[in-house]
Amino acid sequence: TLALAIFSSNAISSVAYATEEILLVLILAGTAAVAWSIPVSLAILFLVAVLTVSYRQIIYEYPEGGGAYIVARTNLGEVPALIAAAALMIDYVLTVAVSVAAGIAAITSAVPVLFQHREALGLIAIVFIVVMNLRGVRESGKFFAIPTYFAIGALGLMVAIGTVRSLTGSNAAPALPPGDRQLEGLTLFLVLRSFAAGCSAVTGMEVISNGVKAFRRPESHNAAVTMVWMSAILATLFMGISWMAYHYGVLPKEDETVVSQLARLTFGTGTIYYMVQIGTMLLLILAANSAFAGFPQLSSILARDGFMPHQMASFGDRLVFSNGILILGFFACLLLVIFRGDTHALIPLYAIGVFVSFTLSQAGMVLRWLRKKGAHWRTKLAINGVGAVTTGIATVIIASTKFMQGAWIVFVLVALLIMMFRNIRSHYRAVAEQISLSRDARPPRPRRNIVIIPIGGVNRAVVRAVDYARSRGGDVRAVLVDVDKEETALVEIKWAQWGCGVPLIVLPSPYRSILGALLHYIEEHLEKDPECWITVVVPEILPARWWQNILHNQRALLLKAALLFKDRVVLTDVPFHLTR
Amino acid sequence: TLALAIFSSNAISSVAYATEEILLVLILAGTAAVAWSIPVSLAILFLVAVLTVSYRQIIYEYPEGGGAYIVARTNLGEVPALIAAAALMIDYVLTVAVSVAAGIAAITSAVPVLFQHREALGLIAIVFIVVMNLRGVRESGKFFAIPTYFAIGALGLMVAIGTVRSLTGSNAAPALPPGDRQLEGLTLFLVLRSFAAGCSAVTGMEVISNGVKAFRRPESHNAAVTMVWMSAILATLFMGISWMAYHYGVLPKEDETVVSQLARLTFGTGTIYYMVQIGTMLLLILAANSAFAGFPQLSSILARDGFMPHQMASFGDRLVFSNGILILGFFACLLLVIFRGDTHALIPLYAIGVFVSFTLSQAGMVLRWLRKKGAHWRTKLAINGVGAVTTGIATVIIASTKFMQGAWIVFVLVALLIMMFRNIRSHYRAVAEQISLSRDARPPRPRRNIVIIPIGGVNRAVVRAVDYARSRGGDVRAVLVDVDKEETALVEIKWAQWGCGVPLIVLPSPYRSILGALLHYIEEHLEKDPECWITVVVPEILPARWWQNILHNQRALLLKAALLFKDRVVLTDVPFHLTR
Ligand SMILES: [K+]
Numbered sequence A, B: 001t002l003a004l005a006i007f008s009s010n011a012i013s014s015v016a017y018a019t020e021e022i023l024l025v026l027i028l029a030g031t032a033a034v035a036w037s038i039p040v041s042l043a044i045l046f047l048v049a050v051l052t053v054s055y056r057q058i059i060y061e062y063p064e065g066g067g068a069y070i071v072a073r074t075n076l077g078e079v080p081a082l083i084a085a086a087a088l089m090i091d092y093v094l095t096v097a098v099s100v101a102a103g104i105a106a107i108t109s110a111v112p113v114l115f116q117h118r119e120a121l122g123l124i125a126i127v128f129i130v131v132m133n134l135r136g137v138r139e140s141g142k143f144f145a146i147p148t149y150f151a152i153g154a155l156g157l158m159v160a161i162g163t164v165r166s167l168t169g170s171n172a173a174p175a176l177p178p179g180d181r182q183l184e185g186l187t188l189f190l191v192l193r194s195f196a197a198g199c200s201a202v203t204g205m206e207v208i209s210n211g212v213k214a215f216r217r218p219e220s221h222n223a224a225v226t227m228v229w230m231s232a233i234l235a236t237l238f239m240g241i242s243w244m245a246y247h248y249g250v251l252p253k254e255d256e257t258v259v260s261q262l263a264r265l266t267f268g269t270g271t272i273y274y275m276v277q278i279g280t281m282l283l284l285i286l287a288a289n290s291a292f293a294g295f296p297q298l299s300s301i302l303a304r305d306g307f308m309p310h311q312m313a314s315f316g317d318r319l320v321f322s323n324g325i326l327i328l329g330f331f332a333c334l335l336l337v338i339f340r341g342d343t344h345a346l347i348p349l350y351a352i353g354v355f356v357s358f359t360l361s362q363a364g365m366v367l368r369w370l371r372k373k374g375a376h377w378r379t380k381l382a383i384n385g386v387g388a389v390t391t392g393i394a395t396v397i398i399a400s401t402k403f404m405q406g407a408w409i410v411f412v413l414v415a416l417l418i419m420m421f422r423n424i425r426s427h428y429r430a431v432a433e434q435i436s437l438s439r440d441a442r443p444p445r446p447r448r449n450i451v452i453i454p455i456g457g458v459n460r461a462v463v464r465a466v467d468y469a470r471s472r473g474g475d476v477r478a479v480l481v482d483v484d485k486e487e488t489a490l491v492e493i494k495w496a497q498w499g500c501g502v503p504l505i506v507l508p509s510p511y512r513s514i515l516g517a518l519l520h521y522i523e524e525h526l527e528k529d530p531e532c533w534i535t536v537v538v539p540e541i542l543p544a545r546w547w548q549n550i551l552h553n554q555r556a557l558l559l560k561a562a563l564l565f566k567d568r569v570v571l572t573d574v575p576f577h578l579t580r
């Protein structure tokens, strides 16, 4: 079905890098340690199973969409909810960066000359995804279905052939690449670290629970079925790839991914091999793409609660959506540049955010069942309890083993984001207080409005401004600063003809400062009548081309800057449009 | 006198690099070729003499200041004048970049550890000069006099001692630095190239003729006397340094200037040596500084003729001055960064601009005498004729020998600047035509003004905007877009209390687009009455901190953008200032 394609690319695409990340850690203790990849992979398989069962319950309980933020907010309170929100935001950025980096790695494995350009290729890919999303391609389901199924088919074929052969053929001994490297001991810490690295395999499993609303009726049922299918595919491919890598003794290389090596072994370097690589790349690009749907959605939920700018709340709005896409794209590019487009460098930051949100979701569900009870609540409690404990332990393992490699950055960012969320909300609260109308106050009495048109000469732009000012009535006068007697006399003569009956006031300017004289005049009136409004009507020439703006209105700009913080002064530009 | 100090730093400071530039070219043909530095220096001495005599005539003829632009404009016409203006502008930027680079080289010669930081030091120096100029230190004459005389004294002492010793001591043989480099033949082209490089010695000689007005009465006489003194000092120091370099066999080194080597030879590496280096640096910084006085002045003259933005015309204006300083500083920094703070890399671009302006000035004077005649006009014609021919030949030599090394950039820039000048003027002419009032036209008849206050709710910011709009009269109405029936009903109830009697119009919004509904309403009114004004009064929340702006007014911003190019629509923001 289409839903499977749309929601599963993020989760399933992780098989492209998860096995490799496990091996990369184990290899530090030598080739013998590589055998540990099988138990580690089995542990992650257990995680997949636990997450599938526990997320099914969230899907049924939150048919409107049960992201970690919502589950945490409704069950755990504000602080856990904000932690979940911050973790998810960071996770979206990392999903884009990691998936694109891994997608480019799939291509550079097939075409090694491109390896040195991976950073640039990654940036191009992100920009491509951003542009596609800005143009609104994301909705078309078929756009997703074909590459997803193509990739699943290609990888599935590889795993099937490889596994069958492995059961009939012989086990090849893994060979360490040349070069004397210092081996680490095969400690428990190292095994835990490889487990933490492998946890990248389950990232993206939460996506279905966020989007239950988008499924066909009955939504929860269909979503739950899709979840099982997705998990089954993920588990099969991941375990198959881990087994094959172990069986054929494939080890990570700097310039070729493990999946690419396996595909070469299985199919030889021919058409099918290239199909597998292209399929993998497409799947990863779609995974990156899925974050561009999720990020604005989360922002809009946060905005509705006052934690993000209000204007992001109207989710349907094209412009709001575009903002979210641009922000996400920008940060993903930034990460890609900082980490030179290297998947392995990005992975230590990944997963931690996802697991924090997993744990908070599951813990929230535990509290929910304890409070709400209902049918079979004990079973449900047990399931989510197991989920919470399992993901909690995984989170602690990931955080502690990866802390120095970069996970600390995530913690710092989470803290900063929470501060931002709270600052934004407290600002909105302060504003609401300041602009609220008190019950016993009365509407203001009418006040005087003095309208000033500062002029430097008489031309069509000025006449237009005078015409405008006069059309609204009020106490209108034009004001000329006298810097040149002759010039002033000329203006006065012209004014008699063109002034539309509006009086012209000539201000003396002892220091030849036009701006100073105008400000002085305005301040005088503000003092004289502490109630009055002052409207400054500025005749403004609007050029036909943008660069011509620097040739005009500089004085008007200064005047505006000087008046901006005067409370009772209101500025009105009357534009005169030039045609060339 | 003070005038000598203020106007001569630019010209005299060139001795810090001119000899070195000559040697750098000759050395390409081996140590034997270095002897050619003496005839080349003598040729440049001849140039100094010619320029002194011809510029004296400009000084007497243009007591108001006779920059190349003015001389060319009054005698040769627009195109030569614009060429001169463009050449001068580029020359100002280069004067700053070259002088600062050379000044830093004087310091890094004395303190070699700083050599690797020369680019950063150069940028710091430019920023320092910019800040000093923005704060207005440039007027204080003593600030100039002390370092200038100090530097002239130090360099003069060195030249005096060195020359006397050279006439009594023996001639040391110059030794090429180790390393097998390909020697070029000692061709005529190479000698001409070294002459072209040495022409940097006369840059800055035009400064006095620009600033005749600033001298004491009788201005022209005093300026002419100062010019002779300046030329004499320049000639003595330049020839002395060239002679000493030849006599002692000093050759350019990458990390130490020729002047520094000579000072070490003369005084040993002691206090006096450091004084010479510091003096040289100060003189060069003052030379850079002099460009910051000249550039805004030229801009203002060009602005008065309509070739630069009008606002630059009012030369006395602090702000205008600041703009010029910042622009000059920016481009000088840019050059310094592009050429890595290396004097030798900048030199090929330098001098060409100055010589173009020299030639145009002299040619302009030739035409002037031919037309105006007057007393002794034949002698005057002959003098400026020699000047024009000499500088013309030098210009051709500089342009042809340095063309590939970078002089072509100057020609491209000159062409671009001329295009810019002409574009600006033709724009101003088009504007003047478009805004001029025709004789037989009449002032417009009064028109209707419909005042619209778009609101989303009722709060103090809205009430304030309504209060403002009502104070001016006209046809005022608040407009609410109905996106939520319940919300709309609430607003209507509140409006009854707070609306100040202004009618509230509720617009239907079939597509839930607030902006669309507002635009539609406005366009309808514009069509209905093709004469009317429409005023849109926008209640705007002004936050206390700048970053909070992104939390507000996004919708207002969109509305403004959409209305900007509607001819009869005028926008008025009524600010509501938040206090926290
Ligand atoms: K996954």
Ligand SMILES: [K+]
Pocket (backbone or CB within 6 Å): A010, A011, A013, A014, A095, A203, A204, A287
């Ligand atoms: K993923």
Ligand SMILES: [K+]
Pocket (backbone or CB within 6 Å): A010, A091, A092, A095, A203, A204, A205, A354
């Ligand atoms: K994810």
Ligand SMILES: [K+]
Pocket (backbone or CB within 6 Å): B010, B011, B012, B013, B014, B015, B200, B201, B202, B203, B204, B205, B234
């Ligand atoms: K000079």
Ligand SMILES: [K+]
Pocket (backbone or CB within 6 Å): B010, B011, B013, B014, B095, B200, B203, B204, B287
């Ligand atoms: K100079």
Ligand SMILES: [K+]
Pocket (backbone or CB within 6 Å): B010, B091, B092, B095, B203, B204, B205, B354
């Ligand atoms: K100069």
